[in-house]
Amino acid sequence: MATVTGTKKVVGLTGNSAIAYAMKQVDPDVCAAYPITPSTAIMEEFSGYYADGQVSTELIAVESEHSAMSACIGAAAAGARVMTATSSQGLALMWEMLYVASGLRLPIVMAVVNRALSSPINIHCDHSDSMGARDSGWIQLYSENVQEAYDNLFQAVRIAEDRRVLTPVMVCMDGFITSHAIENLTIMDDAEIKEFIGEHESAYSLLDTENPITVGAMTLPDAYMDIKHQQSKAMAASKDVVVEVAGEFEQRFGRSYGLMEAYMLEDAEVCVVVLSSAAGTTKVAVDELRSQGKKVGLLKPRLYRPFPHEEIMEALRGCKAICVLDRADSMNGFGGPLFTDIRAALYDTPQRPVVINRIFGLGGRDYTVEDAMEVYHELLRIKETGKVETLSAYLGED
Amino acid sequence: MERYMEVRWHGRAQQGVVTAAKLLGETALREGKFVQAFPEFGPERMGAPVRAFNRIAEMPIRIHAQVKEPDIVIIIDPTLIGTEPTGGMEGGAITDGTDEDTIFIVNSPRQPEEIRAELDIDGKGRVYTVDASRISMEELKRHMPNTPTLGALARVTGLISLDSLVANFSENYSKKFSQKVIEANIDAMKRGFQEVREEG
Numbered sequence: 001m002a003t004v005t006g007t008k009k010v011v012g013l014t015g016n017s018a019i020a021y022a023m024k025q026v027d028p029d030v031c032a033a034y035p036i037t038p039s040t041a042i043m044e045e046f047s048g049y050y051a052d053g054q055v056s057t058e059l060i061a062v063e064s065e066h067s068a069m070s071a072c073i074g075a076a077a078a079g080a081r082v083m084t085a086t087s088s089q090g091l092a093l094m095w096e097m098l099y100v101a102s103g104l105r106l107p108i109v110m111a112v113v114n115r116a117l118s119s120p121i122n123i124h125c126d127h128s129d130s131m132g133a134r135d136s137g138w139i140q141l142y143s144e145n146v147q148e149a150y151d152n153l154f155q156a157v158r159i160a161e162d163r164r165v166l167t168p169v170m171v172c173m174d175g176f177i178t179s180h181a182i183e184n185l186t187i188m189d190d191a192e193i194k195e196f197i198g199e200h201e202s203a204y205s206l207l208d209t210e211n212p213i214t215v216g217a218m219t220l221p222d223a224y225m226d227i228k229h230q231q232s233k234a235m236a237a238s239k240d241v242v243v244e245v246a247g248e249f250e251q252r253f254g255r256s257y258g259l260m261e262a263y264m265l266e267d268a269e270v271c272v273v274v275l276s277s278a279a280g281t282t283k284v285a286v287d288e289l290r291s292q293g294k295k296v297g298l299l300k301p302r303l304y305r306p307f308p309h310e311e312i313m314e315a316l317r318g319c320k321a322i323c324v325l326d327r328a329d330s331m332n333g334f335g336g337p338l339f340t341d342i343r344a345a346l347y348d349t350p351q352r353p354v355v356i357n358r359i360f361g362l363g364g365r366d367y368t369v370e371d372a373m374e375v376y377h378e379l380l381r382i383k384e385t386g387k388v389e390t391l392s393a394y395l396g397e398d
Numbered sequence: 399m400e401r402y403m404e405v406r407w408h409g410r411a412q413q414g415v416v417t418a419a420k421l422l423g424e425t426a427l428r429e430g431k432f433v434q435a436f437p438e439f440g441p442e443r444m445g446a447p448v449r450a451f452n453r454i455a456e457m458p459i460r461i462h463a464q465v466k467e468p469d470i471v472i473i474i475d476p477t478l479i480g481t482e483p484t485g486g487m488e489g490g491a492i493t494d495g496t497d498e499d500t501i502f503i504v505n506s507p508r509q510p511e512e513i514r515a516e517l518d519i520d521g522k523g524r525v526y527t528v529d530a531s532r533i534s535m536e537e538l539k540r541h542m543p544n545t546p547t548l549g550a551l552a553r554v555t556g557l558i559s560l561d562s563l564v565a566n567f568s569e570n571y572s573k574k575f576s577q578k579v580i581e582a583n584i585d586a587m588k589r590g591f592q593e594v595r596e597e598g
Binding site for chain 2: 184
């Protein structure tokens with residue numbers, strides 16, 4: 001968990017302002033973006049830094065998100081350090097190019113401010129946008145609060161550019177809930193950031209005429225599958241780099257990160273699994289139930305892609321009943337994306353726990369401590385009776 | 399359960415409700431507190447009901463939900479009293495979730511007793527009024543009742559000091575506003591602090 005220390009570097013910033021400030025500190029070579037609610041302020045403020053001459057970035061204002069990602073791809077292929085930000089429909093419009101970025105192994109870093117997808121149109125938070133992109137070959141980190149979003153962005157640069165990874169990274173935070181909320185934020189000095197992320201030395205560059213390369217060539221059945229195999233292996237291996245980078249981050253800055261956060265999970269009999277801001281709210285419910293002697297816990301995955309299935313299985317080993325809370329519906333008649341992944345990861349445990357799914361918080365529907373308590377009470381009933389009434393359902397709805 | 403001081407602001411778009419919550423959060427942070435300040439965006443048009451929220455605590459704030467049981471309710475626009483402004487959001491009446499200890503601070507030229515009757519809260523809570531609209535018209539020559547209300551809040555709750563409120567505003571908003579506007583707002587804050595009325 002991100003802790004805030006009482007130093008002079010504590011400021012009050014929204015999630016969007018924190019990301020814009022982090023981007024200023026990274027000072028990427030190129031930023032191409034098309035603003036969209038609720039991530040608009042990121043580009044608005046970053047443009048301000050650009051206009052004031054505080055960054056040396058080439059800022060490209062494009063005509064759509066498809067173009068934004070296309071420009072990012074071109075710049076990254078040329079060897080630039082590249083960043084952008086988007087939300088919802090914007091991410092959806094990037095779809096085609098997301099796969100191009102990851103297939104070309106370009107270390108682009110993108111802040112995704114999670115927002116519901118149309119239709120019906122809605123500007124508020126859920127995870128439908130980034131969940132839809134979960135198989136696009138991008139690494140995904142999810143942030144609980146402003147501090148985590150800020151810290152994750154720097155770590156994303158390191159992860160993406162690591163020669164063992166060379167894969168684009170999305171840093172996700174909750175729209176409005178985090179993007180528009182002012183919270184205490186401990187910021188680092190520019191020099192500290194520069195030292196942590198280092199200079200970007202691209203593995204390959206289109207502009208390096210001494211060492212010419214081909215980018216985006218047609219590949220036939222003799223090569224395509226091998227390239228995908230390499231990509232797949234790099235994706236799986238990136239997990240270790242995520243841990244490594246988190247370790248160095250903690251050493252330098254004192255805040256601890258990993259593949260996930262296990263909260264009161266050691267001896268927990270029942271557990272909730274949930275991403276991002278809802279995890280904080282759930283922790284308060286855990287404390288309340290613990291004070292009543294109930295053995296409840298929480299697992300908050302931080303790295304969702306690649307999916308750390310072994311570590312998750314290990315973390316949930318002792319639990320008898322688990323509820324996965326999804327802030328997106330897969331519309332598959334079975335359950336949300338996090339649910340199906342978690343349930344599959346637990347298939348190999350000796351005592352397979354009960355795993356149920358509740359969809360919550362779509363389109364900004366409020367998720368409260370009371371909602372979390374209701375879920376824990378249901379899990380405790382299941383633990384007692386062994387009876388599951390509904391496997392998958394919408395939270396609070398029949 | 400983990401408790402923070404929770405504030406719920408009610409107003410209409412363009413009355414500075416979101417900025418008020420921001421200023422309160424920044425000021426409390428300046429005093430070494432952990433804070434949250436966040437708005438609720440509904441239909442974005444002038445005059446639409448708007449809510450904003452604050453949490454202020456001595457410990458890191460982990461809850462990321464709307465404020466449903468506020469310690470302090472601030473009503474920037476008294477025409478919202480008695481309505482249930484939802485606007486598609488999960489709103490409700492201004493008095494929802496309030497109890498015996500809730501503090502109500504209302505922008506109104508009227509006496510707190512009259513506002514209490516309108517709020518329909520019987521003997522519950524404490525009601526204060528401040529004529530923030532008039533103060534802002536006199537000091538700023540425009541209707542921006544948020545800063546005088548913040549002055550009243552500092553006086554009534556002690557949640558923040560007037561000095562910190564003024565210091566935060568004059569130090570952090572000098573780029574955004576002219577010195578004249580800064581000074582007018584500070585005068586408005588001070589007058590809100592002085593002129594807030596309590597019951598009885």
